[in-house]
Amino acid sequence: MILDVRNIQTFYGESQALQGVTLQLEAGETVCILGRNGAGKSTTLKSIMGLTPPRSGEVFYEGKPIQGRPAHRIARAGIGYVPEDRRIFPGLTVRDNLDVAAYQRKGSAARWTVDGILKKYEMLGERADQDGATLSGGQQQMLAVARSLMIQPRLLLLDEPNEGLAPVIVQQIGELIDDLSQTTTILFTDQSVRFALKHAQRAYILEKGQVVHEASSQELKTDQATQDRFLSVA
Numbered sequence: 001m002i003l004d005v006r007n008i009q010t011f012y013g014e015s016q017a018l019q020g021v022t023l024q025l026e027a028g029e030t031v032c033i034l035g036r037n038g039a040g041k042s043t044t045l046k047s048i049m050g051l052t053p054p055r056s057g058e059v060f061y062e063g064k065p066i067q068g069r070p071a072h073r074i075a076r077a078g079i080g081y082v083p084e085d086r087r088i089f090p091g092l093t094v095r096d097n098l099d100v101a102a103y104q105r106k107g108s109a110a111r112w113t114v115d116g117i118l119k120k121y122e123m124l125g126e127r128a129d130q131d132g133a134t135l136s137g138g139q140q141q142m143l144a145v146a147r148s149l150m151i152q153p154r155l156l157l158l159d160e161p162n163e164g165l166a167p168v169i170v171q172q173i174g175e176l177i178d179d180l181s182q183t184t185t186i187l188f189t190d191q192s193v194r195f196a197l198k199h200a201q202r203a204y205i206l207e208k209g210q211v212v213h214e215a216s217s218q219e220l221k222t223d224q225a226t227q228d229r230f231l232s233v234a
């Protein structure tokens, strides 16, 4: 098991956002966390990353406890994270955005390099010298995902990678997820069920900071009652 999240409770001040979230990922899986606005999807990813450290519960990554560690150490342990707002560094070119994130553990061969990414993903390669801030929303999302690969993650957390993107771009993001899932374990969040069913093998549904349902994509596809109860129609 690559990720084992056990009963985490996370607070913003006195307000409790996660009421005991439990989820597991086996290495190689692509899993989606679904749920409506405010259900706790982002907070779950941020809690795993140590950005909003859980007040109680445990997070094991590759068998080792990581809760309570600072976010940069969790990243260095091999967890890549793309936040909802992407945070492309303005004033830096596409290449620079990748370069500043490039980190290679001593003695380890890098699966992803800046040049390799620019070659493989033409859309980024063609714009290597362009200011990252001038890219479209979808291009920025591609860059944000590519940048997260620079720490050579074995687990990738993507927070609503489709948010605000046009359907044709959503398709490209889906293709990118499919491509990366060949070599990397992925946990992503989404509000609507369609994309999740297409690109993840199974899903957890969150409501009010709790996992209320867990199913394979296959099961969820035909379970209209669960979709209606917990998910947006989009």
Ligand SMILES: Nc1ncnc2c1ncn2[C@@H]1O[C@H](COP(=O)(O)OP(=O)(O)OP(=O)(O)O)[C@@H](O)[C@H]1O
Binding pocket: 012, 015, 016, 017, 035, 036, 037, 038, 039, 040, 041, 042, 043, 044, 191
């Ligand atoms: N910075 C914050 N300060 C206080 N409360 C917050 C903060 N961020 C989120 N919350 C609250 O925590 C709960 C979970 O929010 P979270 O953003 O994790 O949900 P979400 O499922 O990711 O929703 P969305 O799709 O809107 O991002 C919500 O009640 C939200 O209002």
